[in-house]
Amino acid sequence: AMEVKGLISAGKEADVYLALYRDVPIAIKAYRLYRTSHRGGGPIKHDSTGWMAAHEYEMTRQAWKGGCLVPAVARRVENMFSMRYLGDEDGPAPRLHDVRLEDPDAFLDEVLRGVEALAGAGVVHADLSAYNILVHDGKPWFIDFSEAIRVDRTGSVPWVRLEEAKVALDRGMRALRAYFGRYDVEVESDVFVERVVRSLDRFGVLE
Incomplete structure (x- = not known):
């Protein structure tokens, strides 16, 4: 089972979380399904989050396969994907x-x-x-x-x-x-x- 431990960083369109999978720390990037309208009113559904997650997953994987210093990606599900956590106990x-x-x-x-x-x-x-x-x-x-x-x-x-x-x-x-x-x-x-x-x-x- 996977346990989300907390937020690592928050971006314009996605957030990165620290999680434990079989007691091993991993990072999970999740693109937000909704974004805030600049014109007021309620949140707007973001239809392209699955494509955005897929694109970043594939680009990161391509770089990793080429031997570059990027976090190895593990798995993608819809608007999120998991990857190697870069950090330590601190x-x-x-x-x-x-x-x-x-x-x-x-x-x-x-x-x-x-x-x-x-x-x-x-x-x-x-x-x-x-x-x-x-x-x-x-x-x-x-x-x-x-x-x-x-x-x-x-x-x-x-x-x-x-x-x-x-x-x-x-x-x-x-x-x-x-x-x-x-x-x-x-x-x-x-x-x-x-x-x-x-x-x-x-x-x-x-x-």
Whole structure:
């Protein structure tokens, strides 16, 4: 039997809970079935939560299969899925945003290697920031693939998918540049994004 122990984090569209399954801690992400209307009145039913959970589950699984530092997913049921819990007896692994790094240059290198590894696994994180990277065992672990883009199968119009990937990477690099700027560490984002996108362009469509 599974026992929910408490809330780990609350997001705009989903919440993450700590649970025990056969005395082993796991994390459960549940997309909300209803969202609050900005125009007042009662809550509005969210019809796409099952699709959103399925998409994030598959993107995270794809990244994990590629050997990336992401929590291994276990099972999905409708609007929720379970995955490895990143943390210890003191609590969940902190977000990068909430950590004071001792060696920010080295950690940035690991983050960039992680982003390249994700791309190599066929996944571009479309909401990359210090809020969606956890620091666990001294390493950057990537979470929240709800908007991730699959790039190993670019479809019949590959330049569209590659342009989407470039926009997402540019946005993520801006967020990382803002975070690492607090340490006066420079992120050479343009060169990095160009290199990653080139590595994805197997057919030379962006030439």
